[in-house]
Amino acid sequence: MKKILKTNAYTKYPLFKGVNQNSINVIMNCFKSVEKEYKKGTYIWHAGDEAHYVGIVINGQVNIVKDDISGDRVIINTVFNPMIFGESYAIAKTSEYPVSVQAAVDSRIILIDIEKLMTPCSVGCSFHNEVIKNLVEIIAKKNIKLNNRIECITKKTIKQKLVFYLMDEMKMNENNEIKIPYNRNELSDYLNVNRSALSRVLSKLEEDGILIFNKNKFKILDYDEIKEIMAN
Amino acid sequence: MKKILKTNAYTKYPLFKGVNQNSINVIMNCFKSVEKEYKKGTYIWHAGDEAHYVGIVINGQVNIVKDDISGDRVIINTVFNPMIFGESYAIAKTSEYPVSVQAAVDSRIILIDIEKLMTPCSVGCSFHNEVIKNLVEIIAKKNIKLNNRIECITKKTIKQKLVFYLMDEMKMNENNEIKIPYNRNELSDYLNVNRSALSRVLSKLEEDGILIFNKNKFKILDYDEIKEIMAN
DNA sequence: TCCTTTTGGTTGCATCTGCAACATCTTCGT
DNA sequence: ACGAAGATGTTGCAGATGCAACCAAAAGGA
CATH class of the missing domain: 2.60.120.10 (Jelly Rolls)
Known part of the structure; x- marks a missing residue:
C-alpha cells in the first residue's frame, strides 16, 4: 500500500x-x-x-x-x-x-x-x-x-419487469430498437429474477410476436400488447 | 393558489x-x-x-x-x-x-x-x-x-424479506423487541409482497416459535433459526 | 483448427405466493 | 352499547417462477 x-x-x-x-x-x-x-x-x-x-x-x-x-x-x-x-x-x-x-x-x-x-x-x-x-x-x-430500479423490481411478474425496463431504455434512446448494457445473467440480476425463468419469458414474448431480440439487441413489435402488459 | x-x-x-x-x-x-x-x-x-x-x-x-x-x-x-x-x-x-x-x-x-x-x-x-x-x-x-429497501426487496422469499427487515430495525434500536412504523398493509407494501401471504408467513413463524408479535410489536425468540433463514 | 469456456435457451418439477373470499377482532363515532 | 369501518388472520386454488440439469451456439485461446 x-x-x-x-x-x-x-x-x-x-x-x-x-x-x-x-x-x-x-x-x-x-x-x-x-x-x-x-x-x-x-x-x-x-x-x-x-x-x-x-x-x-x-x-x-x-x-x-x-x-x-x-x-x-x-x-x-x-x-x-x-x-x-x-x-x-x-x-x-x-x-x-x-x-x-x-x-x-x-x-x-x-x-x-x-x-x-x-x-x-x-x-x-x-x-x-x-x-x-x-x-x-x-x-x-x-x-x-x-x-x-425499485420501480422496476416491484412490478409483479417477470414479463412486466422486463417490459418496464425495455420501455425505459427506449424512452432514453428515443428508438424502438435498443442495445442494452447487460447480458442475460446481468439482466436477470438487475430485474432480480431467475435467469432461466427470464429466458422462458423472453422466448414466449418472441413467440407471441410482441418483441424480437438477438443477443443484447431488442426491438418491440406490438405496442398494443406492451400497453396491455404494463396496465396489469 | x-x-x-x-x-x-x-x-x-x-x-x-x-x-x-x-x-x-x-x-x-x-x-x-x-x-x-x-x-x-x-x-x-x-x-x-x-x-x-x-x-x-x-x-x-x-x-x-x-x-x-x-x-x-x-x-x-x-x-x-x-x-x-x-x-x-x-x-x-x-x-x-x-x-x-x-x-x-x-x-x-x-x-x-x-x-x-x-x-x-x-x-x-x-x-x-x-x-x-x-x-x-x-x-x-x-x-x-x-x-x-432494495437489499430487502431482493431477498428471495417473504420470510427472508421480513426477517431482513426486522433484523435491520432491531440493529438500529439495539433491542430485540421493536415497534415498527407500519401496519400490515404498509409493511406488505414496503416488502413488496401480498398482504395475506405476509400474514401467512408471520403466523407460520410464530407457530414455529421463531418470533412473536402483536400489532406492530415484534420480538425474536430463536436467533439460530433466524440465522438459518438469512443464510438461505 | 480444435478444445475450452462462456453465454443463452429448454424443460420438468416443486413450491411459493398472489388472489379472492371470508372470518375475526379492533377502533371509533354517535 | 351498537353498528360501521378498518385492520388482521385464514384458506383453497391456480399460476408464476426458482431450481437443476441439460443442450446448443458463440467466443476465445493455443
Missing part, C-alpha cells in the same frame, strides 16, 4: 468535472489526499470504521461487501473507474460504515475526507464549490437510478 | 437545520421563494416540465405520480411535512421532471430554484453553505434508505 504522488488526468473524473488540473492539484493538496495502491483482497475500509471518506476508483475495481449474519460476505456492488463510493455514508453522518470495501483486483484509490470536501476553503477557491456541486449531482443521479 | 408571505418556524425543517430564522428570511428573500397554497388535486408541476425546483411541504401532503403508458396515473410516493421533493431531478440536470406532483389535500408548498440554492451568494452568506450541506445530507440519507 505504498503512496504514489500522481495527480494527472483527474479532469476526466465526474467529481472534478469542469475543474482544471491546476485547481485540482490545489484542492488535492488542500485535502491532503493522495492516490494509494491496494493489493487485491486488501480492504479500503471495514464495516464499523468511522465514515469519514469518499473514495474514487482511479484504477482497478472494488467490491462493496456486507458481512452476513452467518459470517460470510455478500457482494452488494462493484465500483469501477471513474466512479466514487462511500459518499452517502460519509455525508449522511451515520458515523459508521455499514459495509466494507475490498479491492477486487489490484487497485488505485483516492480517499477524500468528506468534511474537508464539503466545507469551502477559507481562502475561497471558487472551484471548490464546483466539486461540491459535482458530488451532489453524482448522488442525485444515483438516487434516480435507485428509484428506477 | 394565492401567495402567502409567511416565514415563521422554518428552523424546524431539515433543509434549514442549524440556520436561524433571520438568516432563513435573508435566504428566502435571496431565492425569491414564498409559500403557496395548492388546493387538493391541483398540480405543483407536471411531468415534462423543466426541472428547476425543489419543493418543501409546509403543510398537507403531495403525491408523486407517474403517468402510466396506458394513460392512468400511479402514485409513486407521498411526501409530508417537513420533507422535500423533486430535489434529485432538479440537481441531476435531467432537464425534465419524469413525474408529476399533485396536492393530495389542500397543501402549502415552497418551491426553491435549485440553481440559486446551489450557488453560494456573492455576498457570501455563511449560512447558505449550511443549507447546501443540509440538502446533500438529505439526499444521502434517502440514498441509504433506497439501498436498504
Whole structure:
C-alpha cells in the first residue's frame, strides 16, 4: 500500500468535472489526499470504521461487501473507474460504515475526507464549490437510478419487469430498437429474477410476436400488447 | 393558489437545520421563494416540465405520480411535512421532471430554484453553505434508505424479506423487541409482497416459535433459526 | 483448427405466493 | 352499547417462477 504522488488526468473524473488540473492539484493538496495502491483482497475500509471518506476508483475495481449474519460476505456492488463510493455514508453522518470495501483486483484509490470536501476553503477557491456541486449531482443521479430500479423490481411478474425496463431504455434512446448494457445473467440480476425463468419469458414474448431480440439487441413489435402488459 | 408571505418556524425543517430564522428570511428573500397554497388535486408541476425546483411541504401532503403508458396515473410516493421533493431531478440536470406532483389535500408548498440554492451568494452568506450541506445530507440519507429497501426487496422469499427487515430495525434500536412504523398493509407494501401471504408467513413463524408479535410489536425468540433463514 | 469456456435457451418439477373470499377482532363515532 | 369501518388472520386454488440439469451456439485461446 505504498503512496504514489500522481495527480494527472483527474479532469476526466465526474467529481472534478469542469475543474482544471491546476485547481485540482490545489484542492488535492488542500485535502491532503493522495492516490494509494491496494493489493487485491486488501480492504479500503471495514464495516464499523468511522465514515469519514469518499473514495474514487482511479484504477482497478472494488467490491462493496456486507458481512452476513452467518459470517460470510455478500457482494452488494462493484465500483469501477471513474466512479466514487462511500459518499452517502460519509455525508449522511451515520458515523459508521455499514459495509466494507475490498479491492477486487489490484487497485488505485483516492480517499477524500468528506468534511474537508464539503466545507469551502477559507481562502475561497471558487472551484471548490464546483466539486461540491459535482458530488451532489453524482448522488442525485444515483438516487434516480435507485428509484428506477425499485420501480422496476416491484412490478409483479417477470414479463412486466422486463417490459418496464425495455420501455425505459427506449424512452432514453428515443428508438424502438435498443442495445442494452447487460447480458442475460446481468439482466436477470438487475430485474432480480431467475435467469432461466427470464429466458422462458423472453422466448414466449418472441413467440407471441410482441418483441424480437438477438443477443443484447431488442426491438418491440406490438405496442398494443406492451400497453396491455404494463396496465396489469 | 394565492401567495402567502409567511416565514415563521422554518428552523424546524431539515433543509434549514442549524440556520436561524433571520438568516432563513435573508435566504428566502435571496431565492425569491414564498409559500403557496395548492388546493387538493391541483398540480405543483407536471411531468415534462423543466426541472428547476425543489419543493418543501409546509403543510398537507403531495403525491408523486407517474403517468402510466396506458394513460392512468400511479402514485409513486407521498411526501409530508417537513420533507422535500423533486430535489434529485432538479440537481441531476435531467432537464425534465419524469413525474408529476399533485396536492393530495389542500397543501402549502415552497418551491426553491435549485440553481440559486446551489450557488453560494456573492455576498457570501455563511449560512447558505449550511443549507447546501443540509440538502446533500438529505439526499444521502434517502440514498441509504433506497439501498436498504432494495437489499430487502431482493431477498428471495417473504420470510427472508421480513426477517431482513426486522433484523435491520432491531440493529438500529439495539433491542430485540421493536415497534415498527407500519401496519400490515404498509409493511406488505414496503416488502413488496401480498398482504395475506405476509400474514401467512408471520403466523407460520410464530407457530414455529421463531418470533412473536402483536400489532406492530415484534420480538425474536430463536436467533439460530433466524440465522438459518438469512443464510438461505 | 480444435478444445475450452462462456453465454443463452429448454424443460420438468416443486413450491411459493398472489388472489379472492371470508372470518375475526379492533377502533371509533354517535 | 351498537353498528360501521378498518385492520388482521385464514384458506383453497391456480399460476408464476426458482431450481437443476441439460443442450446448443458463440467466443476465445493455443
